[in-house]
Amino acid sequence: MELYSLTIHELLDKLRTGETSSVEITASVFGRIDAVEKDVRAYITLMRETALAEAARADLAIRKDGIGALTGIPIALKDICCTNGVRTTCGSRILQNFIPPYDATVVERLRAAGAVFTGKTNMDEFAMGSSTETSFFGATRNPWDLTRIPGGSSGGSAAAVAAGECIAALGSDTGGSIRQPAALCGVVGMKPTYGRVSRFGLVAFASSLDQIGPFTKDVEDCAILMNVIAGYDPRESTSVPEEVPDYRRFLARGIEGWTVGIPKEYFIAGIDPEVEAAVRQTIRVVEGAGAKCIEVSLPHTEYCLAVYYIVAPAEACSNLARYDGVKYGFRSEEGRDLMEMYKKTRAAGFGAEVKRRIMIGTYALSSGYYDAYYKKASQVRALIKRDFDLAFAKCDVILTPTTPTPAFRIGEKTDDPMQMYLSDIFTISTNLAGIPGISVPCGFTAAGLPVGVQFLAGHFQEGRLIQFASAYEKQAHIEKRRPTL
Amino acid sequence: MEFEPVIGLEIHAQLLTDAKIFCGCSSKFGAAPNTHTCPVCLGMPGVLPVLNRKVVEFMMKMALATHCVINRECNFARKNYFYPDLPKGYQISQYAHPPAEHGWVEVELDGGKKRIGITRIHMEEDAGKLMHDEHNPASYVDLNRTGVPLIEIVSEPDIRSAEEAAAYLRCLHEILVYLEICDGNMEEGSFRCDANVSLRQRGTEPFGIRAELKNMNSFRNVQRALEYEIKRQQYVLEGGGQVVQETRLWDDTAGVTHSMRSKEEAHDYRYFPDPDLVPVVIDNAWIEEIRKEQPELPLEKRERFMREYQIPAYDAGVLTATPATASFYEATVASFPTINPKAAKAASNWITGDLMKMLNEDKKDFTASPIPPRAIAELIQIIDDGTISGKMAKDVVEEMYKSGKPPGEIVKEKGLVQITDEGALTKTVAGILEKNPEQVAQYRAGKEKVFGFFIGQVMKATGGKANPQLINDLLKKMLAGDR
Numbered sequence: 001m002e003l004y005s006l007t008i009h010e011l012l013d014k015l016r017t018g019e020t021s022s023v024e025i026t027a028s029v030f031g032r033i034d035a036v037e038k039d040v041r042a043y044i045t046l047m048r049e050t051a052l053a054e055a056a057r058a059d060l061a062i063r064k065d066g067i068g069a070l071t072g073i074p075i076a077l078k079d080i081c082c083t084n085g086v087r088t089t090c091g092s093r094i095l096q097n098f099i100p101p102y103d104a105t106v107v108e109r110l111r112a113a114g115a116v117f118t119g120k121t122n123m124d125e126f127a128m129g130s131s132t133e134t135s136f137f138g139a140t141r142n143p144w145d146l147t148r149i150p151g152g153s154s155g156g157s158a159a160a161v162a163a164g165e166c167i168a169a170l171g172s173d174t175g176g177s178i179r180q181p182a183a184l185c186g187v188v189g190m191k192p193t194y195g196r197v198s199r200f201g202l203v204a205f206a207s208s209l210d211q212i213g214p215f216t217k218d219v220e221d222c223a224i225l226m227n228v229i230a231g232y233d234p235r236e237s238t239s240v241p242e243e244v245p246d247y248r249r250f251l252a253r254g255i256e257g258w259t260v261g262i263p264k265e266y267f268i269a270g271i272d273p274e275v276e277a278a279v280r281q282t283i284r285v286v287e288g289a290g291a292k293c294i295e296v297s298l299p300h301t302e303y304c305l306a307v308y309y310i311v312a313p314a315e316a317c318s319n320l321a322r323y324d325g326v327k328y329g330f331r332s333e334e335g336r337d338l339m340e341m342y343k344k345t346r347a348a349g350f351g352a353e354v355k356r357r358i359m360i361g362t363y364a365l366s367s368g369y370y371d372a373y374y375k376k377a378s379q380v381r382a383l384i385k386r387d388f389d390l391a392f393a394k395c396d397v398i399l400t401p402t403t404p405t406p407a408f409r410i411g412e413k414t415d416d417p418m419q420m421y422l423s424d425i426f427t428i429s430t431n432l433a434g435i436p437g438i439s440v441p442c443g444f445t446a447a448g449l450p451v452g453v454q455f456l457a458g459h460f461q462e463g464r465l466i467q468f469a470s471a472y473e474k475q476a477h478i479e480k481r482r483p484t485l
Numbered sequence: 486m487e488f489e490p491v492i493g494l495e496i497h498a499q500l501l502t503d504a505k506i507f508c509g510c511s512s513k514f515g516a517a518p519n520t521h522t523c524p525v526c527l528g529m530p531g532v533l534p535v536l537n538r539k540v541v542e543f544m545m546k547m548a549l550a551t552h553c554v555i556n557r558e559c560n561f562a563r564k565n566y567f568y569p570d571l572p573k574g575y576q577i578s579q580y581a582h583p584p585a586e587h588g589w590v591e592v593e594l595d596g597g598k599k600r601i602g603i604t605r606i607h608m609e610e611d612a613g614k615l616m617h618d619e620h621n622p623a624s625y626v627d628l629n630r631t632g633v634p635l636i637e638i639v640s641e642p643d644i645r646s647a648e649e650a651a652a653y654l655r656c657l658h659e660i661l662v663y664l665e666i667c668d669g670n671m672e673e674g675s676f677r678c679d680a681n682v683s684l685r686q687r688g689t690e691p692f693g694i695r696a697e698l699k700n701m702n703s704f705r706n707v708q709r710a711l712e713y714e715i716k717r718q719q720y721v722l723e724g725g726g727q728v729v730q731e732t733r734l735w736d737d738t739a740g741v742t743h744s745m746r747s748k749e750e751a752h753d754y755r756y757f758p759d760p761d762l763v764p765v766v767i768d769n770a771w772i773e774e775i776r777k778e779q780p781e782l783p784l785e786k787r788e789r790f791m792r793e794y795q796i797p798a799y800d801a802g803v804l805t806a807t808p809a810t811a812s813f814y815e816a817t818v819a820s821f822p823t824i825n826p827k828a829a830k831a832a833s834n835w836i837t838g839d840l841m842k843m844l845n846e847d848k849k850d851f852t853a854s855p856i857p858p859r860a861i862a863e864l865i866q867i868i869d870d871g872t873i874s875g876k877m878a879k880d881v882v883e884e885m886y887k888s889g890k891p892p893g894e895i896v897k898e899k900g901l902v903q904i905t906d907e908g909a910l911t912k913t914v915a916g917i918l919e920k921n922p923e924q925v926a927q928y929r930a931g932k933e934k935v936f937g938f939f940i941g942q943v944m945k946a947t948g949g950k951a952n953p954q955l956i957n958d959l960l961k962k963m964l965a966g967d968r
């Protein structure tokens with residue numbers, strides 16, 4: 001077994017016993033990158049030299065002080081997380097050469113835990129997309145089928161974990177951007193509760209929805225990463241000073257007697273039959289583990305997409321106003337005056353999808369339209385949140401498909417934004433309600449494409465999700481397949 | 486047709502907090518460009534604002550001083566527009582849910598007092614500054630001011646003349662300075678004023694179409710700009726025209742207002758609640774904490790001075806113009822063994838007269854006075870007990886200011902002690918009467934004006950040290966006595 005294909009907990013065990021070193025693990029990961037990155041294209045920026053130096057330091061630290069939570073483990077960062085001294089592009093031309101003078105809080109926390117950073121992964125431009133095709137740096141391919149998309153917007157992180165180009169990764173999730181690519185690439189992806197993981201240093205897309213979370217090979221690794229990144233940050237006003245439990249304690253506890261809600265609105269026409277079959281199978285698996293499944297209703301589900309496509313673009317059009325060519329990033333040299341500089345910089349600096357959302361958002365906030373759009377959407381959002389509160393009064397977790405279809409072909413939906421938006425139909429409500437969600441692999445289609453199942457819980461119930469997902473993982477015995485690259 | 490102006494003012498006051506409103510950078514004025522900055526106030530990707538609670542407390546002080554209702558919950562909103570001095574492309578301000586509303590202040594006018602309503606007070610961040618190079622086609626941005634806290638105070642359209650506007654402005658300025666939350670410097674821009682002006686037919690309800698005036702950076706300019714704008718609108722209306730809703734800039738040199746942008750060109754700011762900040766909750770305990778710290782306000786102090794010290798309204802006004810003057814005066818009065826109206830008035834005369842003049846010449850305020858309050862009290866006492874005359878005291882106070890020495894010491898050093906020895910003075914007076922028989926005859930013939938001549942002669946003979954009251958009495962007695 002190659003080192004790059006192991007999990008965090010397996011590697012920590014080997015590091016602890018001295019069976020291997022961080023330098024060996026890191027070299028193994030970069031060897032894998034050298035072999036498959038030309039096909040997968042998961043990264044925008046590789047950090048090979050600093051990674052090897054960090055690995056050497058980690059080995060020293062292990063000998064001197066013993067092992068920390070992530071000492072010597074190679075981790076990839078979505079290129080939306082600011083890294084001090086390393087360019088952070090957000091997949092956009094407008095930040096093509098932007099080098100932040102600060103680390104995101106999550107990066108600081110990973111650094112403090114001893115992680116080795118492999119590089120910055122590809123993503124849809126400003127996290128706007130579901131396929132990683134809107135990146136200025138080109139599309140990432142799905143390791144299971146290189147003609148298909150890896151999902152998005154954190155497609156680079158999902159593909160890197162699936163292809164063994166890192167041991168684990170961070171992504172960000174605004175409407176499904178962790179869970180959807182995790183499902184399409186056959187890895188575990190969690191979106192924590194809004195306010196659980198600091199957004200400081202996460203380049204903002206939609207501030208009231210954005211949340212950072214882990215991509216890992218299994219649920220135990222998810223718990224290990226959550227232990228490091230979760231927690232209050234005084235630099236973020238919406239960060240919540242809620243105590244962080246040791247998430248590893250929730251592993252292997254079992255789910256005997258749990259009630260699982262199956263929302264009837266999530267098994268709709270248009271869902272791929274193979275996906276539906278795989279998800280229905282998970283219901284039988286959790287029942288086999290002693291849980292009871294009941295039908296629940298989330299009646300405002302049909303409005304989620306509409307609400308999301310008002311709220312997210314409205315916040316985005318404001319968040320992206322700072323990219324004006326004045327202070328940093330790309331500036332068009334063709335402008336003859338201030339107004340022309342603004343227009344030409346933004347026309348050339350942003351891609352089509354970003355422009356589309358800036359225009360939708362600007363329109364939704366315009367004088368005379370605010371009440372009809374943004375205000376109304378905020379009101380419906382409160383109802384969506386209430387749907388979940390009511391449902392969680394009846395069940396411990398909710399189980400749904402993560403995506404309506406397996407990975408689609410590159411280019412298949414780029415000309416049809418509405419079809420593209422529908423690929424997030426099962427994940428968007430979670431962000432609107434602010435609750436945590438996790439996607440776990442639950443099988444393969446006949447063509448060998450991974451399928452994911454999504455578990456949801458109430459605010460700050462990540463421990464419960466980890467407990468449920470780990471019990472499912474154990475009970476299901478999903479075949480340990482690897483993409484052939 | 487007679488027109489009546491309807492004026493409302495919007496005041497922006499920069500707050501004297503040490504740090505900016507959403508980051509830890511210093512908010513001090515005058516540093517080298519872009520040195521008081523960090524990723525947060527530079528609007529870099531991914532950074533987030535954290536509210537400085539001192540700003541809320543300063544806002545609450547102003548809200549309490551202007552009788553506003555403080556709302557239990559308020560939130561921040563983004564005001565979106567593009568400009569190079571605004572690094573995020575939006576200003577964090579407050580919009581639909583302001584923290585304080587429905588207040589009022591009482592302003593003092595020639596014809597008495599008038600109450601002017603305060604619509605709302607809210608908090609926001611300041612923008613940076615642009616500097617244009619005159620020789621190169623280039624502009625520079627200084628972002629030191631970006632994120633410095635401001636409060637905006639919006640008045641009701643209760644103001645009816647340029648003079649009233651100036652009085653209201655002075656009133657708010659005085660309160661802000663008294664609360665020590667704003668330095669009130671209009672030239673440096675820490676106290677700024679915009680005005681909304683319209684005319685309506687006197688005695689009718691509906692407002693006319695208004696113009697917004699900007700760029701008035703002194704009290705005098707606010708009054709001049711309003712006077713001009715009122716005349717301009719009157720001219721338009723009397724000519725049968727219509728006032729256009731627009732923003733106009735005051736041109737100080739030309740003394741006119743120019744159109745800056747029309748209603749059609751006005752920005753759509755696309756306000757919406759800032760998702761990066763949580764609502765601010767202000768509970769009663771917090772309000773009470775701030776209320777306890779509130780200093781006495783100018784108007785209250787003025788009324789108390791008139792009541793306690795029995796000084797005239799004019800004196801009370803001058804003495805309470807700044808907190809430093811008022812506390813100097815109170816310290817002076819407190820140095821008297823007992824407070825009596827005569828001494829209190831004398832203290833006011835010395836402080837608002839000679840001392841204030843000397844301080845103004847040196848551009849100093851009362852906190853930097855070389856003469857301490859108790860020395861003024863001492864000076865008044867030695868005049869009162871006859872040690873020196875009021876005329877001598879004028880020289881003494883100048884010497885006190887220069888040297889910082891107490892008056893007693895100066896009097897001793899210069900041998901300035903007043904002659905109060907009646908026997909010696911009687912001799913001097915007799916000698917003078919003897920030498921000037923002609924004037925004595927004139928006086929006795931009823932030409933009383935000559936009396937002053939005798940006083941002058943006695944003063945001259947005694948080197949100004951004679952007690953004026955004593956000379957007066959002796960002269961009267963001796964000039965009359967031989968008749």
Ligand SMILES: [Zn+2]
Binds near residue numbers: 508
């Ligand atoms: Zn700053």
